[in-house]
Amino acid sequence: xxxxxxxxxxxxxxxxxxxxxxxxxxxxxxxxxxxxxxxxxxxxxxxxxxxxxxxxxxxxxxxxxxxxxxxxxxxxxxxxxxxxxxxxxxxxxxxxxxxxxxxxxxxxx
Amino acid sequence: xxxxxxxxxxxxxxxxxxxxxxxxxxxxxxxxxxxxxxxxxxxxxxxxxxxxxxxxxxxxxxxxxxxxxxxxxxxxxxxxxxxxxxxxxxxxxxxxxxxxxxxxxxxxxxxxxx
Numbered sequence: 001x002x003x004x005x006x007x008x009x010x011x012x013x014x015x016x017x018x019x020x021x022x023x024x025x026x027x028x029x030x031x032x033x034x035x036x037x038x039x040x041x042x043x044x045x046x047x048x049x050x051x052x053x054x055x056x057x058x059x060x061x062x063x064x065x066x067x068x069x070x071x072x073x074x075x076x077x078x079x080x081x082x083x084x085x086x087x088x089x090x091x092x093x094x095x096x097x098x099x100x101x102x103x104x105x106x107x108x109x
Numbered sequence: 110x111x112x113x114x115x116x117x118x119x120x121x122x123x124x125x126x127x128x129x130x131x132x133x134x135x136x137x138x139x140x141x142x143x144x145x146x147x148x149x150x151x152x153x154x155x156x157x158x159x160x161x162x163x164x165x166x167x168x169x170x171x172x173x174x175x176x177x178x179x180x181x182x183x184x185x186x187x188x189x190x191x192x193x194x195x196x197x198x199x200x201x202x203x204x205x206x207x208x209x210x211x212x213x214x215x216x217x218x219x220x221x222x223x
Contacts, residue, residue, distance in 0.1 A: 034211065043111065043199055043214035044152075089152060096165045097142065097212070099152040 002027040006090045006100030013080055013107050021075040021103045023064075023090035031094040033057075033066050033073040038087045038102070047075075047088070080107045112136065113215035115200050121221045127188040130218045134181055134202030140164070141183040142203075142212060143175055147196035158183055190222045 007022040025033065032051045036044040048057030053068035062077045073090060085107045090100040112135035122128055134141050143155040145168075154167035158177035169175075172190075177183045187194060197219050201212035 036214075043113075043216050044201075045111070045214065046211045049211055096157070096167050097144075097154045099154075101151045 002031065002092055002094045002096070002098050004090050004092050004098050004100040006088075006103055008101065008103065009087075010104040010106060013105070015082055015107055015109050016079045017107075019075070019077040019080045019084075019105070021088055021090075021105070023073045023075065023100060025071050025073065025090075025092050025098075027071075027092055027094050029094055031092045033064070034091040034093065035062070035064055035073070035075050036089040036091055036099075038089065040086075044089060080105070082107045082109055111213040111215065113200060113202050113213050115198075115215040115218050117218060118216070119219045119221075121223065122190060123223055124190055124192060126190050126222075127186065128190065128220065130185040130187070130198050130200075130220075132183045132185070132200030132202075132215060134183070134200075135213055138202035138204055138213070139181065140203045140205060140210075140212075141177055141181070142201040143169075143183070143185050144199040144201065145196045146199060146217070147193075150196075152199075155185070187220070192222050195220055195222045 003026045034049045035047040037047045048059040050057040050066035056065045087102045114133045139160045142157045146152045155169040157165040175185045197217045199217045201214045203210045203212045
């Protein structure tokens with residue numbers, strides 16, 4: 001079945017550092033890929049999405065490119081802020097929705 | 110605020126009991142999804158309804174059931190509760206049941222089984 005694997009955290013960075021959170025997937029067909037963010041005590045919020053190969057999703061300085069050849073959808077941001085501290089989930093939507101385990105990011109001033 | 114509401118926010122109950130969690134989707138959304146988030150299992154998809162009909166099923170136990178009503182709100186029923194059912198239960202909604210449509214999540218119901 002479909003599955004998502006993302007890098008384990010926690011990840012701790014200093015403000016203005018470069019962020020990469022790796023995500024790879026296994027799927028049949030042509031799934032849509034998403035990154036969601038969860039702030040403490042809240043539900044998940046959609047951060048960005050890509051619906052086909054080579055699509056780039058972007059939002060709030062975050063980017064991820066749907067790479068079919070490497071089955072990856074890595075999340076990147078050039079300069080993180082303290083307010084980016086949260087848990088990030090990679091997700092795949094095929095016949096059903098699959099989420100990665102989540103990566104906790106802490107950004108220190 | 111995503112526009113998805115869930116009640117109650119917190120629920121504490123005993124093993125063997127039955128509870129009902131309620132979800133109201135965003136206005137106009139036809140699809141409702143239920144998820145369980147626990148420390149050991151992560152975020153798991155339970156079930157999806159689209160316009161009143163079951164559309165997809167994930168890792169939902171037989172002790173759990175759900176339905177979507179004509180006004181599109183949904184309820185998740187959990188019975189014969191066990192300690193391991195303690196978790197955050199999220200509801201999400203989307204405009205369509207299609208894979209490319211993003212889901213909007215509610216704030217969750219925290220269930221504690223003692």
